[in-house]
Amino acid sequence: MNKVNIGGVPEHFNLAWYLTLKNGEYKDKNINLRWKDYPGGTGAMTKALRSGEIDMAVILTEGIVKDIIEGNPSKIVQTFVETPLIWGIHVAADSKFKSVEDIKGTRAAISRYGSGSHLMAYINAKNHAWDLKEDLNFEVIKNLDGAIKGLTDEEADYFMWEKFTTKPLVDNGVFRRIDNCPSPWPCFVIAVRQEFIDEHPEDLKTILEIINNTTSDFKSIPSIDKTIANRYEQELDDVQEWLSLTEWSQDVMSEDTLSHVQDQLFDLNIISEKVPYSELIHEI
Structure with a gap:
């Protein structure tokens, strides 16, 4: 076999x-x-x-x-x-950020460089006409558990992950979803x-x-x-x-x-x- x-x-x-x-x-x-x-x-x-x-x-x-x-x-x-894939754009539940414009220039939590969460941050930035060199910053958090810690401890500011996978975390008050970004x-x-x-x-x-x-x-x-x-x-x-x-x-x-x-x-x-x-x- x-x-x-x-x-x-x-x-x-x-x-x-x-x-x-x-x-x-x-x-x-x-x-x-x-x-x-x-x-x-x-x-x-x-x-x-x-x-x-x-x-x-x-x-x-x-x-x-x-x-x-x-x-x-x-x-x-x-x-x-x-x-x-419908990527939810998430912030910590008690974050001061309320909209995508608010997170411009802040720190995106990504699982790894070259990961979907990394690449889709560029797609989102392009969708909103951000400067790709000035308005994107990254913190590597490895996985979803790392993102929970990273956003909660303010080590990163927002996190993009599949909307339905993270929905229970939104429902439970860990994350707040401020927008969606479908892959093109x-x-x-x-x-x-x-x-x-x-x-x-x-x-x-x-x-x-x-x-x-x-x-x-x-x-x-x-x-x-x-x-x-x-x-x-x-x-x-x-x-x-x-x-x-x-x-x-x-x-x-x-x-x-x-x-x-x-x-x-x-x-x-x-x-x-x-x-x-x-x-x-x-x-x-």
Whole structure:
């Protein structure tokens, strides 16, 4: 049985992987798929792909595009979530900041440089016509727990993270959300190390067939909203809203979409060059 290591954030987007693992669907195909949670997000996963700690990652589009261009020996094999990620912009509950304009020039808490929370701070700044050199400052806080401490202890001023994941912290009076910032592209892709693509093409194809079969019918799974609410400690109304806004994908990201991603990242000086589609994508 071939062992395959895969990583992703411990969030509701990835429940389909948990369900297929729980059902033993990979073992039935002689694949020992091992899931590892990465609470630190994209930056932690790009590092794990580079080191060979994991073979595959369910990862933010902007983060893996940046890291492949910077030498990560991986390729995007398909889009996983087609819809944008809705990033909430959070401050401490008792913070003096009331609006996005108030946080201009203050300290953004980020999990790592090159992470989604880092890159989306640039997108938010661009949306509000800030000076990208003068109005952006960063404090590395590693993960969501670090952000709670960082904002509460005034080590950082605001934090961008997926809106529904942080909603319980808003409800509990830890954070206050002052705005939202949707990503301007499909949010999650599946990235795979080139070595694994070359050496295990049939296993990769099988893994994608299994997960795609589940995500294509995900919303019709009986009581899926209640399952998500219980597992991720979310309010049922919030889960139902999230499900209504979220669409999974079983397709390869188009060249036009990936060009748009690269154009935006290049304009923000997040990437130093744009590369051909074939250097980012591997079509199964």
